[in-house]
Amino acid sequence: xxxxxxxxxxxxxxxxxxxxxxxxxxxxxxxxxxxxxxxxxxxxxxxxxxxxxxxxxxxxxxxxxxxxxxxxxxxxxxxxxxxxxxxxxxxxxxxxxxxxxxxxxxxxxxxxxxxxxxxxxxxxxxxxxxxxxxxxxxxxxxxxxxxxxxxxxxxxxxxxxxxxxxxxxxxxxxxxxxxxxxxxxxxxxxxxxxxxxxxxxxxxxxxxxxxxxxxxxxxxxxxxxxxxxxxxxxxxxxxxxxxxxxxxxxxxxxxxxxxxxxxxxxxxxxxxxxxxxxxxxxxxxxxxxxxxxxxxxxxxxxxxxxxxxxxxxxxxxxxxxxxxxxxxxxxxxxxxxxxxxxxxxxxxxxxxxxxxxxxxxxxxxxxxxxxxxxxxxxxxxxxxxxxxxxxxxxxxxxxxxxxxxxxxxxxxxxxxxxxxxxxxxxxxxxxxxxxxxxxxxxxxxxxxxxxxxxxxx
Amino acid sequence: xxxxxxxxxxxxxxxxxxxxxxxxxxxxxxxxxxxxxxxxxxxxxxxxxxxxxxxxxxxxxxxxxxxxxxxxxxxxxxxxxxxxxxxxxxxxxxxxxxxxxxxxxxxxxxxxxxxxxxxxxxxxxxxxxxxxxxxxxxxxxxxxxxxxxxxxxxxxxxxxxxxxxxxxxxxxxxxxxxxxxxxxxxxxxxxxxxxxxxxxxxxxxxxxxxxxxxxxxxxxxxxxxxxxxxxxxxxxxxxxxxxxxxxxxxxxxxxxxxxxxxxxxxxxxxxxxxxxxxxxxxxxxxxxxxxxxxxxxxxxxxxxxxxxxxxxxxxxxxxxxxxxxxxxxxxxxxxxxxxxxxxxxxxxxxxxxxxxxxxxxxxxxxxxxxxxxxxxxxxxxxxxxxxxxxxxxxxxxxxxxxxxxxxxxxxxxxxxxxxxxxxxxxxxxxxxxxxx
Numbered sequence: 001x002x003x004x005x006x007x008x009x010x011x012x013x014x015x016x017x018x019x020x021x022x023x024x025x026x027x028x029x030x031x032x033x034x035x036x037x038x039x040x041x042x043x044x045x046x047x048x049x050x051x052x053x054x055x056x057x058x059x060x061x062x063x064x065x066x067x068x069x070x071x072x073x074x075x076x077x078x079x080x081x082x083x084x085x086x087x088x089x090x091x092x093x094x095x096x097x098x099x100x101x102x103x104x105x106x107x108x109x110x111x112x113x114x115x116x117x118x119x120x121x122x123x124x125x126x127x128x129x130x131x132x133x134x135x136x137x138x139x140x141x142x143x144x145x146x147x148x149x150x151x152x153x154x155x156x157x158x159x160x161x162x163x164x165x166x167x168x169x170x171x172x173x174x175x176x177x178x179x180x181x182x183x184x185x186x187x188x189x190x191x192x193x194x195x196x197x198x199x200x201x202x203x204x205x206x207x208x209x210x211x212x213x214x215x216x217x218x219x220x221x222x223x224x225x226x227x228x229x230x231x232x233x234x235x236x237x238x239x240x241x242x243x244x245x246x247x248x249x250x251x252x253x254x255x256x257x258x259x260x261x262x263x264x265x266x267x268x269x270x271x272x273x274x275x276x277x278x279x280x281x282x283x284x285x286x287x288x289x290x291x292x293x294x295x296x297x298x299x300x301x302x303x304x305x306x307x308x309x310x311x312x313x314x315x316x317x318x319x320x321x322x323x324x325x326x327x328x329x330x331x332x333x334x335x336x337x338x339x340x341x342x343x344x345x346x347x348x349x350x351x352x353x354x355x356x357x358x359x360x361x362x363x364x365x366x367x368x369x370x371x372x373x374x375x376x377x378x379x380x381x382x383x384x385x386x387x388x389x390x391x392x393x394x395x396x397x398x399x400x401x402x403x404x405x406x407x408x409x410x411x412x413x414x415x416x417x418x419x420x421x422x423x424x425x426x427x428x429x430x431x432x433x434x435x436x437x438x439x440x441x442x443x444x445x446x447x448x449x450x451x452x453x454x455x456x457x
Numbered sequence: 458x459x460x461x462x463x464x465x466x467x468x469x470x471x472x473x474x475x476x477x478x479x480x481x482x483x484x485x486x487x488x489x490x491x492x493x494x495x496x497x498x499x500x501x502x503x504x505x506x507x508x509x510x511x512x513x514x515x516x517x518x519x520x521x522x523x524x525x526x527x528x529x530x531x532x533x534x535x536x537x538x539x540x541x542x543x544x545x546x547x548x549x550x551x552x553x554x555x556x557x558x559x560x561x562x563x564x565x566x567x568x569x570x571x572x573x574x575x576x577x578x579x580x581x582x583x584x585x586x587x588x589x590x591x592x593x594x595x596x597x598x599x600x601x602x603x604x605x606x607x608x609x610x611x612x613x614x615x616x617x618x619x620x621x622x623x624x625x626x627x628x629x630x631x632x633x634x635x636x637x638x639x640x641x642x643x644x645x646x647x648x649x650x651x652x653x654x655x656x657x658x659x660x661x662x663x664x665x666x667x668x669x670x671x672x673x674x675x676x677x678x679x680x681x682x683x684x685x686x687x688x689x690x691x692x693x694x695x696x697x698x699x700x701x702x703x704x705x706x707x708x709x710x711x712x713x714x715x716x717x718x719x720x721x722x723x724x725x726x727x728x729x730x731x732x733x734x735x736x737x738x739x740x741x742x743x744x745x746x747x748x749x750x751x752x753x754x755x756x757x758x759x760x761x762x763x764x765x766x767x768x769x770x771x772x773x774x775x776x777x778x779x780x781x782x783x784x785x786x787x788x789x790x791x792x793x794x795x796x797x798x799x800x801x802x803x804x805x806x807x808x809x810x811x812x813x814x815x816x817x818x819x820x821x822x823x824x825x826x827x828x829x830x831x832x833x834x835x836x837x838x839x840x841x842x843x844x845x846x847x848x849x850x851x852x853x854x855x856x857x858x859x860x861x862x863x864x865x866x867x868x869x870x871x872x873x874x875x876x877x878x879x880x881x882x883x884x885x886x887x888x889x890x891x892x893x
Binding site (some may be wrong): 074080086088091093098099100102156197198199200201202205206232233234235236313316318319321324345348350353354357358361412443 | 468479495499500501502503505507534536540543544545546569724726727728729731732733857
């Protein structure tokens with residue numbers, strides 16, 4: 001059976017009306033994953049998922065209500081899952097079986113979700129295309145031979161191709177928003193510290209955000225209402241109250257002030273993408289939104305500094321993966337990981353620290369200030385997610401700089417720690433284009449409000 | 458020529474749980490790898506959450522050492538590779554530690570500057586042994602993540618005696634604060650002196666320094682410093698410069714030996730620990746913490762001198778540890794109006810009484826009794842003894858036959874005619890001497 005037209009709500013209604021069981025849905029999804037040629041999954045949790053589905057069916061029959069009861073979801077293979085192999089798409093961890101699960105995963109399971117599999121991604125979440133996976137690249141579901149965006153490539157594809165109903169990803173510099181944009185799904189990067197990072201393999205600790213992919217904005221709000229919250233195990237999560245996100249979905253956007261940062265609509269942007277996003281902005285204007293051109297003057301420097309701070313943290317975070325502990329020597333790190341380890345080690349070395357890392361952290365403060373200033377004038381900011389359309393697999397693998405530049409519109413959001421929501425904006429030449437909605441810290445509700453309006457256009 | 462010595466001391470705190478996770482920090486003598494979790498094993502995805510108590514204790518130690526407590530502080534990562542270091546980095550503090558710029562006064566009258574007091578985590582422990590005839594190295598992570606405080610002094614020492622005095626004072630303060638057992642044998646306190654020699658007429662620090670690592674006794678510190686002073690002086694006298702290196706104390710050979718020659722400064726690539734938000738104190742929080750500081754050794758010494766009218770010598774001994782000082786104060790209260798604090802001090806210090814065995818009140822009772830006996834002179838006593846032995850010749854006869862119990866009879870007789878409380882021990886000695 002094909003569930004592409006089914007939302008999570010529809011699925012749950014179907015369960016209740018006994019149109020199908022969770023077990024049946026899970027089995028259908030697993031078959032679809034097996035048949036799929038896009039290489040979206042590294043591990044399929046067949047036995048575990050089916051047995052969990054049976055339990056879910058029992059609960060459904062007992063009338064137990066849980067927001068994701070019986071709903072199959074997938075996890076980027078960077079989320080630790082107790083007893084289930086977790087590789088970070090790297091050969092270094094090709095046989096690593098965690099002793100514990102990430103609290104975000106536990107929360108989803110407590111809400112009834114069924115983990116159907118672990119998705120492919122760029123190894124250690126390093127990349128913008130999904131091609132850095134040691135388990136082979138994932139392909140774009142819309143055009144053969146094109147990249148799906150990375151690093152959470154398999155997660156975006158798993159939702160876009162209806163292999164599951166939602167997927168957890170991570171976003172350190174755009175790794176959720178970019179593949180969401182390239183695969184025509186909704187991707188949320190929450191505020192830094194909104195969702196616990198515990199049990200999710202760290203890439204760059206001060207930038208990593210724990211977010212997700214869904215088919216629509218409403219479901220994005222639903223998942224966040226489950227994963228968000230303070231976690232005593234993660235000292236960087238904040239005690240801010242978790243909003244009633246779904247209550248924002250019905251709000252209109254009259255008088256909403258929308259900022260359009262000129263730096264995000266300049267020369268490097270594909271004109272076709274520009275036209276598409278500007279059309280969406282005009283449509284929002286018709287609904288009563290006030291569009292304002294704003295400036296985020298440190299955008300360019302922010303991007304440069306991201307590529308100092310991020311590798312610095314990567315070089316330290318990857319230090320623990322050695323042969324003694326994990327059975328695979330450091331020579332198993334791929335080129336991109338090695339590149340970041342070397343870059344990061346260099347910028348942290350004595351004599352260079354002040355010139356690179358320290359300076360970059362100062363610029364980071366300026367980037368944050370840019371957004372703080374902007375949000376005094378506007379409620380949200382709308383920008384394209386990527387300056388280009390998805391590219392062909394292999395096109396940029398030998399040009400790391402070109403690959404890094406695909407992140408220019410996303411990395412500063414991580415530098416500032418603010419939330420960003422990528423929603424589908426249409427197609428150019430058969431390839432999806434996304435737009436991202438940005439707001440101040442903890443304004444996810446507002447992003448869903450605007451995202452819903454864009455989705456309704 | 459004059460020695461220039463600075464000290465780095467690590468003290469393990471006795472918090473219930475480890476520095477960044479909930480595991481028990483009481484690892485001594487436990488089965489290897491039983492006090493571990495994803496955090497202290499450095500497993501993928503695990504994150505550190507700092508132990509508030511440890512931070513408070515570290516700050517209190519800084520306060521006791523007269524340090525400034527900055528309102529802003531942070532943790533940093535010290536990156537290096539070693540198999541006992543689970544994460545590939547140690548969480549420590551680099552440029553903004555919890556405590557800065559303190560000082561401590563020594564018996565010699567010298568004041569030693571405290572550069573900083575900071576918080577870090579301990580590493581796992583490597584155990585080298587042979588299993589089935591093969592040399593292997595095992596790792597025990599029970600100690601991994603146990604809170605450590607590092608106290609760094611200025612290079613203000615010039616002799617080993619002052620260093621040992623400093624160490625004793627530091628140990629005493631840690632115990633007074635009740636933040637560490639500071640037990641050398643259990644590795645609660647680890648000492649690393651830096652030693653170099655300044656040539657006559659030279660100003661500033663010498664252009665080299667020798668670090669002696671991981672010494673676990675005050676005696677070895679003293680010996681290694683004295684050995685180094687001799688060794689380096691000889692080298693300098695030959696117009697050579699000692700090599701900058703790390704050495705260790707070899708107790709069997711009674712000398713320091715080369716461990717590692719540092720060709721260049723190690724680069725730990727310190728950077729702020731992104732997993733732990735910076736620590737921001739308010740002034741009132743610091744004041745509140747300061748108000749919880751117990752009376753420290755120096756304060757107690759002054760108070761004892763004043764309140765009990767004791768000498769510096771007596772008070773220093775009585776305040777050596779909290780148990781003794783508390784015992785003394787309880788006894789002084791119990792003995793008020795019966796016996797002077799000085800008498801209690803004398804008994805405690807000179808008679809080396811075992812305070813674990815005798816309760817303060819009982820001690821007072823005994824001291825009161827024995828103090829009354831002082832009224833009888835020895836001559837008077839001897840006279841009585843002779844009188845009894847003369848009137849009872851059988852005592853001497855029985856004693857010679859080996860009947861020791863007659864001594865007790867003689868004691869009773871003397872006591873009877875004296876009608877006074879007498880120190881029976883003195884009396885016994887007198888009788889036995891007379892019988893001989």
